[in-house]
Amino acid sequence: MKVVIDTNIIFSAIISPNNKIAELILKSKNVFNYFAPNQLSEELNEHENKALQLTGYSRQEYSEIKNGLLSRIQIISDILISPSALLRAEELLKDVDPDDTVFLALALDMDARLWTGDAKLSKGLKNKDIYNTVSTNELYRILLNRELGEKD
Numbered sequence: 259m260k261v262v263i264d265t266n267i268i269f270s271a272i273i274s275p276n277n278k279i280a281e282l283i284l285k286s287k288n289v290f291n292y293f294a295p296n297q298l299s300e301e302l303n304e305h306e307n308k309a310l311q312l313t314g315y316s317r318q319e320y321s322e323i324k325n326g327l328l329s330r331i332q333i334i335s336d337i338l339i340s341p342s343a344l345l346r347a348e349e350l351l352k353d354v355d356p357d358d359t360v361f362l363a364l365a366l367d368m369d370a371r372l373w374t375g376d377a378k379l380s381k382g383l384k385n386k387d388i389y390n391t392v393s394t395n396e397l398y399r400i401l402l403n404r405e406l407g408e409k410d
Contacts, residue, residue: 259400260370261392263294264361265301267373268327272302273312275323282397283330289404290397292331293368295360299333336360343367354382365390373397 263283271280283292302309302324310320339360347363348356358379365372371392374380380391 259290260368261290261292261397262361262365262368262370262372263292263298263331264358264372264374264376264379265294265298265305266375267394268294268298268302268324268331269305269309270375271327272309272320272323278398279394280327282394282401283327286397286401287330289401293334293364293370294331295336295339295364296333297336297360298331299328334364339363340367350383350386350388351379355379 267279268283271277271283274280282290306317306320309315310317313320315323340363343363343366344359347359347366351359351362355376355378358374358376361374362372362383364370371390373392373394375394380393383389383391
């Protein structure tokens with residue numbers, strides 16, 4: 259399954275590297291293929307000081323955890339996202355969360371699910387009959403079912 263990861267998901271995994279989110283990213287190689295626009299790296303760099311304050315990590319520890327997580331994610335250049343997907347995402351999110359436009363555009367362009375912890379984003383899209391977001395619990399259930407040999 260193709261999954262586009264929102265920045266808030268990676269940020270949560272960095273802050274709590276032993277949580278369910280980090281486990282999903284690091285231990286689901288044969289189940290999920292993770293993607294993100296290059297905006298993810300930019301936002302993580304932008305919020306590095308906040309992460310350091312919240313966690314007490316050294317810059318080296320932060321970098322090691324971040325790089326370990328990012329090693330499982332294929333970063334896609336924004337210029338590879340189709341203009342039509344960008345326009346559609348922009349229209350869908352203009353009154354919901356415009357900051358996530360490129361993430362949704364990538365998901366739409368790749369026919370992937372958007373993994374986000376942003377309830378406002380998920381609800382706003384569902385109100386517009388867009389059901390391609392996925393929660394941490396949904397992904398965890400899929401992973402467990404696959405490990406048990408069950409269907410989704």
